[in-house]
Amino acid sequence: MRKTIKINELKAGGTVDDLFAVRLKKSIGPYKGGTTFHLWVSDPGGDISLKYWGDKDNVAIQKIWDGISKGSVLRVKGRVNEYNGSLELHVNPTSGDSITVLDEGDFDIRDFVASTPMDIEQMKGHLFSVIRKIDDPWLKEALSYFFADEEFVRNFCECPASITHHANWLGGLLEHTLRVVKLCESYCQIYPDLDRNLLLTGAIFHDIGKLRDYKVTSIIGSTDEGRLIGHLVIGAEMVHDACRFIEGFPSELSMKLQHLVLSSHGTTEFGSPKVPMFPEAVALSLADLTDTRIEDMIMVKSNPNTEEDWAQNKSVGSVYLR
Ligand SMILES: [Fe+2]
Numbered sequence: 281m282r283k284t285i286k287i288n289e290l291k292a293g294g295t296v297d298d299l300f301a302v303r304l305k306k307s308i309g310p311y312k313g314g315t316t317f318h319l320w321v322s323d324p325g326g327d328i329s330l331k332y333w334g335d336k337d338n339v340a341i342q343k344i345w346d347g348i349s350k351g352s353v354l355r356v357k358g359r360v361n362e363y364n365g366s367l368e369l370h371v372n373p374t375s376g377d378s379i380t381v382l383d384e385g386d387f388d389i390r391d392f393v394a395s396t397p398m399d400i401e402q403m404k405g406h407l408f409s410v411i412r413k414i415d416d417p418w419l420k421e422a423l424s425y426f427f428a429d430e431e432f433v434r435n436f437c438e439c440p441a442s443i444t445h446h447a448n449w450l451g452g453l454l455e456h457t458l459r460v461v462k463l464c465e466s467y468c469q470i471y472p473d474l475d476r477n478l479l480l481t482g483a484i485f486h487d488i489g490k491l492r493d494y495k496v497t498s499i500i501g502s503t504d505e506g507r508l509i510g511h512l513v514i515g516a517e518m519v520h521d522a523c524r525f526i527e528g529f530p531s532e533l534s535m536k537l538q539h540l541v542l543s544s545h546g547t548t549e550f551g552s553p554k555v556p557m558f559p560e561a562v563a564l565s566l567a568d569l570t571d572t573r574i575e576d577m578i579m580v581k582s583n584p585n586t587e588e589d590w591a592q593n594k595s596v597g598s599v600y601l602r
């Protein structure tokens with residue numbers, strides 16, 4: 281079965297018979313009509329709360345609940361209701377609604393995880409042309425430690441840039457990295473004192489930790505390593521391992537590369553264990569912030585979930601939609 285409608289296209293008051301991926305199992309418990317449970321489900325159009333209003337057969341409802349896990353794909357027959365200004369899916373089996381867990385092979389993964397709208401091969405070609413222009417021999421070697429490895433390149437080109445924010449689709453990391461690289465190239469033109477080789481290598485490396493931070497199934501999720509350690513520290517460790525592998529690699533340059541990765545979120549508040557401490561690190565963190573802020577706002581504007589002139593978003597605040 282293929283999906284026919286995305287979450288951002290749902291309208292209050294309508295019925296739905298479609299497929300959704302389980303992002304979060306919230307809770308199960310009693311209510312006056314019997315047993316209810318609550319899930320968050322998603323698709324490339326966003327995510328939505330799903331409430332199952334079961335009858336008094338709590339054993340049967342518990343069985344449905346136990347059969348659902350994070351990442352399960354469900355066929356949901358229900359209604360779209362508005363509650364507290366947000367849309368919700370309501371499944372009421374006494375009115376003929378139902379939830380069925382699909383087996384792998386009964387759905388198409390492309391219905392759940394979106395792909396970049398850009399041409400991956402073209403972006404890859406662009407990234408490699410930047411890598412070829414790096415003329416510091418140590419940085420060249422550090423780059424080829426990763427980018428001469430076909431499996432690394434394949435994973436890098438498929439990795440999303442985030443779970444729910446900017447470029448949360450396959451190929452998103454490549455897209456985001458290239459935009460950060462381009463911003464850094466323009467900084468180098470405006471500020472010729474910046475070390476171009478160092479800054480561009482840092483830009484290419486700054487989010488490689490996301491390869492171990494994210495796991496893509498029917499949803500984009502975090503690995504345990506990603507949750508416990510985070511992509512900046514994972515990325516700095518990957519860079520450290522690469523520099524140690526290259527015989528004679530200058531330890532100061534290795535520290536600078538690790539610092540570029542660790543400080544790329546700019547402030548401790550945004551998850552950087554170190555704030556930028558040299559000009560290239562400031563430039564990289566500002567390029568990263570520029571891209572994430574602009575892309576997050578574009579994402580809210582293109583997917584407003586409201587017909588009002590303003591949208592409110594947890595991470596970017598108020599967005600003027602006109
Ligand atoms: Fe990052």
Ligand SMILES: [Fe+2]
Nearest residue numbers: 456486487568
């Ligand atoms: Fe980034």
